[in-house]
Amino acid sequence: MPYNFDQPIDRRNSDSVKYTIFDDPSIIPLWVADTDFISPTPVIEAMQARIQHGVFGYNFDNVPLRELLVKRMADLYNWHISPDDIVWVPGVVTGFNMAIRAFGRMGEEVLIQTPVYPPFFPAAPNNGLFTKTAPLTHTEKDGVITYQFDEEVFRSAITPKTSTLLFCNPHNPVGKVWTESELRRIGEIALENDLLIISDEIHCDLLFDNHRHIPMASLSPELAQNTITLMAPSKTFNIAGLCASFAIIQNPKVRARYAEMVGNAGLHVNILGLVAMHAAYEHGAEWLHEVLAYMQANRDLATAFVRQYMPELPITHPEGTYLSWMDARAVSLPPNGQYMDMFEPFFVDKAAKVAVNRGGAFGADGTGFVRINLGTRRDLLQEALERMRSAVADR
Ligand SMILES: Cc1ncc(COP(=O)(O)O)c(C=O)c1O
Known part of the structure; x- marks a missing residue:
C-alpha cells in the first residue's frame, strides 16, 4: 500500500x-x-476498532504487546529482554524525570551532553539534583557540521557528585547515531564512575543511510544492569499525542523501585495509546x-x-x-x-x-x-x- x-x-x-x-x-x-x-493505516484502523467497542475503562497492561516488544528487541538489536523488564510510561520525558526522582539524591549531578533536547536541562533540578554539561565538539567541512564525542571533556565533567548520565541516542538536535565503539567508551566511563545511565532512545527507529541503532543496554550484562532505556513509537509513527512509551529495565531492583515510583504517581498509558503502539510495531514496518x-x-x-x-x-x-x-x-x-x-x-x-x-x-x-x-x-x-x-x- x-x-x-x-x-x-x-x-x-x-x-x-x-x-x-x-x-x-x-x-x-x-x-x-x-x-x-x-x-x-493499520494504526488508525486499530484505534477505530477499539473506539467502536465504546467502553474505555482502566487498562494498566497489555501482555501481548510486551511479547511483541521482546521480539522486536531481539530481531532489531539481538537484545534479549524479558516481558517483565518493561514498564509502561506515558512519555519519555516523564520516564527520565521519574528515573532521576527514583534514584537521584538531593545535591547530586546529572550529566548531559550538549547541545541537547531542552527538557534534559530541567530534569535534574525538577528533582532536587544539579545539571552538569559535557559539550560535544564539532567540526565543519564544506558547509557540513559533524559532532563528536570528546572523551577528555566528558571525563572532566564528572565529579564525585555525579550520579547519573542522561544520554540521548540518536542525539537530538545534532542527528548523531552513536557508534558501537563510542557507546562502549561512554558505557565504560559510566560504569567506572558508578553512574546510572538513563538512555533516551526515542529516535531509535529514525535512521538514514545504513546507520544502525545500538541500545546502550544491549552491549554488556554490566551495562544492562546499570541502564534504564526509554523508547516509544511516538516519533517513529507520528503518534506523540497518544502518550505511550516504555522503559526497559533489566536490573530487578532498579525496575521494582522505578515501577513503584511510576505507579505511585498514577502514571499509566491510556487504552488507545497501547492499541496504537501494538498496531504500529506489528504492522507499521x-x-x-x-x-x-x-x-x-x-x-x-x-x-x-x-x-x-x-x-x-x-x-x-x-x-x-x-x-x-x-x-x-x-x-x-x-x-x-x-x-x-x-x-x-x-x-x-x-x-x-x-x-x-x-x-x-x-x-x-x-x-x-x-x-x-x-x-x-x-x-x-x-x-x-x-x-x-x-x-x-x-x-
Ligand atoms: C530526545 C527526546 N526525548 C523525548 C522526547 C519527547 O518524548 P515524550 O513526548 O514521549 O515525552 C523528544 C521529543 O522531541 C526527544 O527528542
Whole structure:
C-alpha cells in the first residue's frame, strides 16, 4: 500500500501545537518534533476498532504487546529482554524525570551532553539534583557540521557528585547515531564512575543511510544492569499525542523501585495509546520504510540547498532523527519576546516566516544555531528553504 507523503493535510484545526501557536497562517512551522504525515493505516484502523467497542475503562497492561516488544528487541538489536523488564510510561520525558526522582539524591549531578533536547536541562533540578554539561565538539567541512564525542571533556565533567548520565541516542538536535565503539567508551566511563545511565532512545527507529541503532543496554550484562532505556513509537509513527512509551529495565531492583515510583504517581498509558503502539510495531514496518525514504530525501534536499545557497550557514547532515541543526550565527538575532522566544526571530519575523527552534534552548553552545524539522511535505520544505535563502540574501 503506497503512502503519499506529498498529499497536503491541513493540521491547523487539529489541535496541532506546531500550527496553532501562530496567529499568522503564512508561517511555515518547522519546529516541534512531530511530522506532518498521516500515521500508518493499520494504526488508525486499530484505534477505530477499539473506539467502536465504546467502553474505555482502566487498562494498566497489555501482555501481548510486551511479547511483541521482546521480539522486536531481539530481531532489531539481538537484545534479549524479558516481558517483565518493561514498564509502561506515558512519555519519555516523564520516564527520565521519574528515573532521576527514583534514584537521584538531593545535591547530586546529572550529566548531559550538549547541545541537547531542552527538557534534559530541567530534569535534574525538577528533582532536587544539579545539571552538569559535557559539550560535544564539532567540526565543519564544506558547509557540513559533524559532532563528536570528546572523551577528555566528558571525563572532566564528572565529579564525585555525579550520579547519573542522561544520554540521548540518536542525539537530538545534532542527528548523531552513536557508534558501537563510542557507546562502549561512554558505557565504560559510566560504569567506572558508578553512574546510572538513563538512555533516551526515542529516535531509535529514525535512521538514514545504513546507520544502525545500538541500545546502550544491549552491549554488556554490566551495562544492562546499570541502564534504564526509554523508547516509544511516538516519533517513529507520528503518534506523540497518544502518550505511550516504555522503559526497559533489566536490573530487578532498579525496575521494582522505578515501577513503584511510576505507579505511585498514577502514571499509566491510556487504552488507545497501547492499541496504537501494538498496531504500529506489528504492522507499521512498510509505512516506516517509506516515510524514512521520504525524510531522507528531505534531508538530502535541505543539506544540498543550504550548502549551495546559504554557504555562510553550515548545517548537519543527520544520520538519524528528522532534525537538521544549522549554525545561523551569521544572521541570528537576540530574542524579542515573541512566541516565548522559542523561534529564531531572524527567520520567523522577517519576510521568511519560517519557524525554526532557537538553538540556545539546547544549551549555551547552541546559541545562534537553529533546529529545522524535516518531517514535512517536500514542497513545504522547499518553500521554507527558499524563503530562508531570500531572507539571508536580503539582510
Ligand atoms: C530526545 C527526546 N526525548 C523525548 C522526547 C519527547 O518524548 P515524550 O513526548 O514521549 O515525552 C523528544 C521529543 O522531541 C526527544 O527528542
